[in-house]
Amino acid sequence: MARYTGPTCKRCRRERTQICESRKCAAEKRPYPPGEHGRGRIRESEYLLQLREKQKARYIYGVLEKQFRNYYTKAAARPGLTGVNLLVALETRLDNVVFRGSLARTRPEARQLVTHRHVQVNGRTVNIPSYAVRPGDVVTIRAKSRDIVPVLGALELQGARQMPPWLSLDPDKRQISVLDLPERRHIDVPVQEQLIVELYSK
Structure with missing residues (x-):
């Protein structure tokens, strides 16, 4: 199975939030995306914001795209808020x-x-x-x-x-x-789950 083995802090910089558990995260010193054009301004569309939120959740929990989508499908089929169901499934x-x-x-x-x-x-x-x-x-x-x-x-x-x-x-x-089971207020990951729901609902 494919798995990312590169620098974790590169992803932290991409998502502009600390994903790793390092005390010296590169995202704090360089709070802009990696690469030659990292400091450039990008017009963040609604789709980009939703995509970044989904990627952030995937990176935090170490889940690949196919498995993450399966989590979403099961969360949507359960009673309650789909976004909260998704985070509970990842937390457990x-x-x-x-x-x-x-x-x-x-x-x-x-x-x-x-x-x-x-x-x-x-x-x-x-x-x-x-x-x-x-x-x-x-x-x-x-x-x-x-x-x-x-x-x-x-x-x-x-x-x-x-x-x-x-x-x-x-x-x-x-x-x-x-x-x-965890409640939403007990899940402290920096993720706006509603944006993920909006992305997959398209």
Whole structure:
């Protein structure tokens, strides 16, 4: 499967917001798009604004276009606001839960922990980053992996990161409990989901 492996901060500059988890993001020093004509003024059409918002959400959660569209299709079929349903589906991805629960320092690192079979859900190893967790699920780092560097590094940063109210962490057991589905006010990603809905509704 194709996956972007270039500089993350280049995307931060393109979207003019911090997507990465770096403390020294290039977007802060150079808040304009990368490239020779980055400083040039571009007339931002309605379509461009919608596209940029969709790309921003994709980059934050590390989802490819086809999979992102599938998330949107399922969100539109559910009752409630399509945009909120979309963000809830992205937030409840297993790799995002590992990141939000402070068992990984970044989403890409959380994704790697999952694909390398370090993560269990309800006692069973799951190596699918897009696995959708549900209320009542218990996500743990398997016993042999509890003291690996990424996990220990993430736990050291735990105090500096706000735990979402829909998750609960037991750091000693390396265990995250999913208490509920997230509400929109608990999702702090800088995304205007309504613009994404407008883009896909055309």
